[in-house]
Amino acid sequence: MGIVTKLLGQKAPSAAAASDGDVLDGAIDTLESVLRATGEFSFPVPDEDPRFHDLCKEYARHVANGAPILDEGIDSEPSGARNWPMVRQFFLNRRQQEVDFVTSRAQQYQELVQGMVTALAGISTGESDTQTEVQDHLNSVSKAAASGDLAAVKRSLDKAMAATAKAFDTQKQRFDATLNTTQANLVHLRDDFATGRDQMTRDPLTGTLNAASFETALEQALTLNFILQQPIAVVAIRIEQFPSISASVGKAAAEETLQSVADCLMRCFVRRTDSVATMEPGLFVVLLNDTEEGTAANLAARVAEMIHDTVRIPYASQDTEIRCSTATTMLSNGDVPKTVLDRVFAELPHASDSAAVSP
Numbered sequence: 001m002g003i004v005t006k007l008l009g010q011k012a013p014s015a016a017a018a019s020d021g022d023v024l025d026g027a028i029d030t031l032e033s034v035l036r037a038t039g040e041f042s043f044p045v046p047d048e049d050p051r052f053h054d055l056c057k058e059y060a061r062h063v064a065n066g067a068p069i070l071d072e073g074i075d076s077e078p079s080g081a082r083n084w085p086m087v088r089q090f091f092l093n094r095r096q097q098e099v100d101f102v103t104s105r106a107q108q109y110q111e112l113v114q115g116m117v118t119a120l121a122g123i124s125t126g127e128s129d130t131q132t133e134v135q136d137h138l139n140s141v142s143k144a145a146a147s148g149d150l151a152a153v154k155r156s157l158d159k160a161m162a163a164t165a166k167a168f169d170t171q172k173q174r175f176d177a178t179l180n181t182t183q184a185n186l187v188h189l190r191d192d193f194a195t196g197r198d199q200m201t202r203d204p205l206t207g208t209l210n211a212a213s214f215e216t217a218l219e220q221a222l223t224l225n226f227i228l229q230q231p232i233a234v235v236a237i238r239i240e241q242f243p244s245i246s247a248s249v250g251k252a253a254a255e256e257t258l259q260s261v262a263d264c265l266m267r268c269f270v271r272r273t274d275s276v277a278t279m280e281p282g283l284f285v286v287l288l289n290d291t292e293e294g295t296a297a298n299l300a301a302r303v304a305e306m307i308h309d310t311v312r313i314p315y316a317s318q319d320t321e322i323r324c325s326t327a328t329t330m331l332s333n334g335d336v337p338k339t340v341l342d343r344v345f346a347e348l349p350h351a352s353d354s355a356a357v358s359p
Contacts, residue, residue: 028063031087035060038094045101052094059090203278205255206262214277217287218337225331232331233288233296236344237265237304240323242282245313253314257322258282260311268303285344293330300326325349 039056049055051071061067066080072090074083203210209217218234225232239245239261246254258281265276265284273289288296304324311322327347331340 032060032064035063035087035091038091042094043098043101045097055090059087063087203262206258206278208262208266208284209275209277211277211279214275214279214285214287215337215341217275217277218340221287221289222331222335222337222340226333230290231292233291233293234329234331234340234344235286235288235296235300236327236348237284237286237300237307238325238348239282240325240349245316249313249315253316254281256314257311261307261322261324264307264311265303268299268306279341285341293328296330297326297328300328 035056039053039060042052042056055069055071058067058069058071062069062074063082066077066082068074068076069086072086074086201210201213202208221232239257242254242257245257258278262276262278262284265286269276269286269288271289275287277285277287279285286300288299291299304326307322307324312318313320313322325348327344329340329344329347
């Protein structure tokens with residue numbers, strides 16, 4: 001290194017090249033991770049391109065090693081060069097779609113809430129108008145009574161009674177119409193939450209919601225239950241002899257059994273507003289909207305019977321059967337997710353491992 005280079009503080013060429021390489025490698029790794037995360041944790045934008053998640057992986061591979069993306073018209077380059085303009089445009093387009101989606105959805109919610117506030121204010125105004133109208137007719141009756149003319153009193157009273165009945169009937173019609181509109185808006189909001197639950201994080205083994213996502217869904221249900229006042233049930237289903245399955249026939253067989261039970265649950269509870277989740281290996285919960293307690297208990301019993309009749313443990317003897325215990329609870333005012341889950345789990349019989357699994 002020469003004296004001028006030392007005075008100017010410049011690094012030796014080899015050291016500078018190594019530093020630049022480290023920075024470039026870090027930048028490429030970061031961009032690759034960003035693209036993968038964009039696909040895994042994306043907003044559910046309308047008219048979603050079914051290839052989007054795969055394209056994110058393809059672009060991540062292109063950034064990492066220059067792999068081609070044939071669907072996008074990006075061929076591999078012998079030099080390993082990346083098509084950076086296409087990468088930027090892909091990411092930019094997606095972010096714009098998500099911004100448009102969030103802005104639109106926020107506007108929809110704002111309009112929905114504003115409409116509900118206006119409707120409730122209208123009910124209050126209608127009650128005030130009805131009260132004023134009834135009071136005017138009663139004053140007319142009082143004036144007629146003060147005159148001492150019995151015929152005038154009768155005419156005024158008949159008119160007041162008819163007008164009062166009409167006023168209350170009109171108020172009832174307004175109230176019913178407002179209530180129906182508000183109810184429809186709340187149901188729409190509940191269904192929108194149900195659609196959002198489809199995007200929640202799922203258990204990688206069973207495909208059901210995981211515990212954290214179920215608690216989020218339960219929190220939404222508690223909020224809507226306070227407003228809608230519809231019965232909402234939570235059902236817990238536990239595989240009684242699950243602890244012995246892995247020990248007796250192996251982890252792979254235990255995982256396959258869990259997948260079969262989860263598949264059975266998701267085929268039984270198919271409404272968009274229902275949610276099935278895996279809380280821990282062998283323990284499932286189901287959120288049932290607009291369902292009475294007796295109906296929920298009967299459904300749980302039938303599902304447990306179906307699991308018993310149809311699900312078999314791989315590599316176990318043919319006479320080995322799966323038994324499931326169930327419990328049901330209803331959401332009530334003052335509940336939080338923890339109290340609901342604690343209550344339904346407390347109702348489950350103690351785990352029994354009396355029926356060992358025979359390989």
